[in-house]
Amino acid sequence: MSSQDSASVVPLRFQASAIASPPSNDASILIFGASGDLTARKLIPAVFMLQRKEYLPANVPIIGVARREKSHEEFRAEMKESLSKHVRGGITDAEWETFSRRLFYVCSNLDEGADFGPLRKSVEEIERQQGVAGTRVIYLATDPKLFLSSVEALGRADMIPPAESPRRLRVVFEKPFGHDLNSSRELSHSLGRLLREDQIYRIDHYLGKETVQNILLFRCGNTIFEPLLNRNHVDHVQITVAESQGIEAGRGGYYDKAGALRDVLQNHVLQLLCLIAMEPPARFEADAIRDEKLKVLQALSTNGSAISEWAIPGQYTAAEIGGKPVPGYLNEERIAADSRRESYVAMQVQIDNWRWGGVPFFLRTGKRFPERISEIAIQFKHPPMHLFQTVECVGDMCQFVGAQSNSLVFRIQPSEAILMSVSTKRPGMQYQLHSVTMDFQFEEAFGGELPEAYERLLLDVLRGDSTLFTRSDELEEAWKFVTPVLDFWESQSVRPEPYAAGTWGPAKADQLLAASGRRWRKPTASDVPKH
Ligand code: BG6
Numbered sequence: 001m002s003s004q005d006s007a008s009v010v011p012l013r014f015q016a017s018a019i020a021s022p023p024s025n026d027a028s029i030l031i032f033g034a035s036g037d038l039t040a041r042k043l044i045p046a047v048f049m050l051q052r053k054e055y056l057p058a059n060v061p062i063i064g065v066a067r068r069e070k071s072h073e074e075f076r077a078e079m080k081e082s083l084s085k086h087v088r089g090g091i092t093d094a095e096w097e098t099f100s101r102r103l104f105y106v107c108s109n110l111d112e113g114a115d116f117g118p119l120r121k122s123v124e125e126i127e128r129q130q131g132v133a134g135t136r137v138i139y140l141a142t143d144p145k146l147f148l149s150s151v152e153a154l155g156r157a158d159m160i161p162p163a164e165s166p167r168r169l170r171v172v173f174e175k176p177f178g179h180d181l182n183s184s185r186e187l188s189h190s191l192g193r194l195l196r197e198d199q200i201y202r203i204d205h206y207l208g209k210e211t212v213q214n215i216l217l218f219r220c221g222n223t224i225f226e227p228l229l230n231r232n233h234v235d236h237v238q239i240t241v242a243e244s245q246g247i248e249a250g251r252g253g254y255y256d257k258a259g260a261l262r263d264v265l266q267n268h269v270l271q272l273l274c275l276i277a278m279e280p281p282a283r284f285e286a287d288a289i290r291d292e293k294l295k296v297l298q299a300l301s302t303n304g305s306a307i308s309e310w311a312i313p314g315q316y317t318a319a320e321i322g323g324k325p326v327p328g329y330l331n332e333e334r335i336a337a338d339s340r341r342e343s344y345v346a347m348q349v350q351i352d353n354w355r356w357g358g359v360p361f362f363l364r365t366g367k368r369f370p371e372r373i374s375e376i377a378i379q380f381k382h383p384p385m386h387l388f389q390t391v392e393c394v395g396d397m398c399q400f401v402g403a404q405s406n407s408l409v410f411r412i413q414p415s416e417a418i419l420m421s422v423s424t425k426r427p428g429m430q431y432q433l434h435s436v437t438m439d440f441q442f443e444e445a446f447g448g449e450l451p452e453a454y455e456r457l458l459l460d461v462l463r464g465d466s467t468l469f470t471r472s473d474e475l476e477e478a479w480k481f482v483t484p485v486l487d488f489w490e491s492q493s494v495r496p497e498p499y500a501a502g503t504w505g506p507a508k509a510d511q512l513l514a515a516s517g518r519r520w521r522k523p524t525a526s527d528v529p530k531h
Contacts, residue, residue: 025059026132028127028130029061029063029139029458031043031063031065032142032146033066033141034075034105035067035068036142037250039064040079040086044083045082045083045087046454046455048087048095049087050455051102061132063106063126064105064106066105066107066108066110067108067110069107070105070107071105072104075105076105079103080100104126110150110153115157116159119157120157135169137458138154138170147187148190148191151195160194160195163196168199170201171195171199171200172201173202175204178479180479180487184476185479197472198464201469205268205453207469209412210450211413212271212412213468215275215376215410225408230356234359235380237277238362238363238521239362240365240377240523242372242373243372244368244372246329246332246343246367247329247333247335252334252335255341259341259343260344260366261313262482265363270478273361273363274292274474277356284467289467290471294474295353298477299351300349302350303350310347310348312505313496313497314498315343315344315499316498316500316501317499319501321501326368328501329341329368343367344366346505347485348362348363362518364505366505368501370503372413372414373414373525374413375409375411377521377523378408378409379405380405380408381405386402389433406421406423409527415525416443416450419439420437421435421436423435423436437527441531444531
């Protein structure tokens with residue numbers, strides 16, 4: 001049997017939505033919080049790119065909703081400006097002509113107790129004009145305090161269609177979805193009384209990133225890696241979401257209440273962990289995938305040690321980066337002078353199941369790292385014996401070293417790549433080892449720019465595909481895991497460990513790995529070779 005023949009007997013299990021298909025043209029998109037930063041920086045550019053790539057039928061209206069009085073024309077002018085800032089290479093007159101025709105603005109009070117009756121009338125009028133009466137997507141790009149009251153107001157205005165209605169409603173929630181286990185449960189419970197789970201789309205924009213989507217494809221589309229991803233071959237896994245920036249202007253108020261654990265680890269980092277550690281799903285379908293991710297979260301454990309042993313908070317202090325002084329966390333705008341909020345967190349966790357039992361997973365995220373780098377690094381075990389050795393010298397000190405252990409790295413940003421390090425022979429008369437990197441680079445391989453996460457996610461909402469969105473039970477499990485840490489830090493008034501801005505985090509986080517003879521990676525953009 002040829003390889004083609006054998007491929008054809010493998011059962012083909014995908015759902016239609018897994019194939020890129022344009023959404024129906026019978027849809028409208030409402031963005032609540034249309035005056036905000038997210039709308040200008042991410043959402044409108046993402047919708048624009050969908051139009052440019054011909055995923056968005058011309059009649060689909062985009063209706064901005066916010067408190068401020070504004071005409072359609074004023075809204076269009078604002079959005080034109082943000083497109084010119086946020087779409088690389090700018091936009092053409094013809095593109096703007098088509099795009100501006102789909103932009104509308106409706107002023108509405110969004111506060112608790114708001115009456116959406118007038119909003120409904122205006123929206124229906126626009127939809128009638130555009131000839132759409134099918135799916136209504138409502139993106140809540142608002143303060144999370146308004147999530148529940150907005151949905152309640154939708155209910156009062158009869159804007160939540162029942163299951164049997166030909167109209168469909170999909171409500172998209174930005175994070176944070178709750179502040180801890182209880183608040184997230186309460187929110188889920190209250191929303192659950194008004195919306196069905198299939199109407200709720202909880203965004204985690206990391207799931208919209210190309211390399212992140214590629215994790216499952218890489219694992220399940222190749223036969224050679226999956227058999228190695230388990231406790232027999234893997235020494236440990238490191239997941240890093242490192243940002244070089246400090247607290248961006250205008251975000252201090254939010255960040256000082258959230259901190260690195262709530263802001264990024266509870267959602268983006270744990271989602272990455274799920275994708276790398278989950279079992280392959282039986283089908284490529286939203287619930288089959290989310291069932292497997294859920295099992296990873298349920299198996300998360302910490303080996304019973306005290307929280308202070310495996311969860312290390314950090315806070316950056318003032319330093320010079322590239323010759324320029326940068327303020328410490330406590331001196332950032334709208335941060336309390338005595339804040340105990342962590343701008344960094346590192347954790348050692350385990351996944352107690354047959355595949356991963358005993359393999360440490362080291363997680364870290366935070367602000368003011370030396371570089372903006374996100375990656376998952378799988379560090380394989382050392383070869384069982386050192387048949388070959390090589391001499392390595394640092395200054396006058398030389399020593400024999402054996403082969404390095406292999407690593408497989410999913411580089412999520414800045415340059416998306418998959419990197420595999422292997423040992424090879426250095427050319428010459430002796431058996432000298434040399435570690436080389438085999439790489440696959442997305443932009444190099446496919447050319448052009450990769451789609452922005454929000455493009456993919458918005459398209460999926462229009463298609464009704466919730467694969468890349470977090471289900472309520474996943475969310476609850478993630479909060480269940482992190483809430484005891486937050487409670488411990490709060491109740492014990494734990495002060496985060498200081499680290500100088502522009503470094504890899506506090507020394508105590510190094511000890512997490514050093515205790516077992518391991519080290520954090522120090523990834524850099526130049527790990528991705530230039531060809
Ligand atoms: C957001 C966090 O969810 O993710 C921000 O709220 C963080 O604090 C951002 O900066 C990081 O996303 P990205 O895509 O830039 O890595």
